[in-house]
Amino acid sequence: MKVIAINGSPRKKWNTAQLLQQALKGAESVGAETEFINLYDLKYRGCISCFGCKRKDAVPCKCYIKDDLTSVLEKVHNAEALLLGSPIYFGDVTGQMRCFLERLSFPAMTYDDYGKQLYSGQINVAFFFTMNVDDEYAGMYKPVFENNTNLLKKFGGMTEYYLATDTLQFDDYSKFQTGQFDENAKRQRHEEQFPKDLQNAFEIGKRIAGK
Numbered sequence: 001m002k003v004i005a006i007n008g009s010p011r012k013k014w015n016t017a018q019l020l021q022q023a024l025k026g027a028e029s030v031g032a033e034t035e036f037i038n039l040y041d042l043k044y045r046g047c048i049s050c051f052g053c054k055r056k057d058a059v060p061c062k063c064y065i066k067d068d069l070t071s072v073l074e075k076v077h078n079a080e081a082l083l084l085g086s087p088i089y090f091g092d093v094t095g096q097m098r099c100f101l102e103r104l105s106f107p108a109m110t111y112d113d114y115g116k117q118l119y120s121g122q123i124n125v126a127f128f129f130t131m132n133v134d135d136e137y138a139g140m141y142k143p144v145f146e147n148n149t150n151l152l153k154k155f156g157g158m159t160e161y162y163l164a165t166d167t168l169q170f171d172d173y174s175k176f177q178t179g180q181f182d183e184n185a186k187r188q189r190h191e192e193q194f195p196k197d198l199q200n201a202f203e204i205g206k207r208i209a210g211k
């Protein structure tokens with residue numbers, strides 16, 4: 001069982017990355033072989049509408065752009081489970097995550113038949129979203145969570161998403177313009193809730209790799 005985690009945050013040690021790392025630990029606890037990929041280390045673009053993937057002789061699911069994402073997409077195609085993570089930026093996933101999703105998802109659909117599944121295997125997916133807003137406000141992003149997660153249904157496996165809300169954004173709030181935030185409340189939330197989020201991520205990784 002191969003499980004790949006894709007970090008769509010530019011920060012390699014913060015909320016999103018930590019959740020993904022815990023999820024990978026969960027997957028490893030049931031024997032999965034794992035890999036962690038930081039999208040912000042790679043040079044690539046989103047879909048450029050070349051339509052290489054829509055040619056009549058196209059290899060199913062293959063993206064014909066050649067850049068740093070080429071080998072990552074191949075690895076994803078050969079994995080049994082995919083753990084995706086993105087902070088919410090201006091109400092959606094980060095730009096790098098969006099570009100990645102375009103490159104992964106567009107080749108996996110055909111204009112001959114939208115309902116057809118081109119990918120012959122099955123990849124289970126868990127998508128972790130982290131954000132500043134609290135649980136109540138996160139409700140307004142529900143279509144965003146669902147739309148991004150549903151893109152991965154083309155890969156035939158189970159899909160689910162997990163929310164880490166009201167996250168800690170800075171080590172030291174006093175150094176930044178953070179008048180909108182109550183540092184003590186943020187820190188207290190981080191100490192009480194984030195360990196639970198990490199534990200939940202571990203369980204998700206374990207479950208998804210155990211399927």
Ligand SMILES: Cc1cc2nc3c(=O)[nH]c(=O)nc-3n(C[C@H](O)[C@H](O)[C@H](O)COP(=O)(O)O)c2cc1C
Pocket residue numbers: 009010011014015016017086087088089090091092130131132133167168169
């Ligand atoms: C450019 C930018 C835009 C953001 N936009 C939102 C937003 O629209 N809604 C929200 O709840 N949080 C927003 N945030 C906060 C991040 O989603 C949140 O801090 C997240 O947990 C960061 O993930 P990380 O710690 O893994 O980098 C934004 C942060 C940045 C840097």
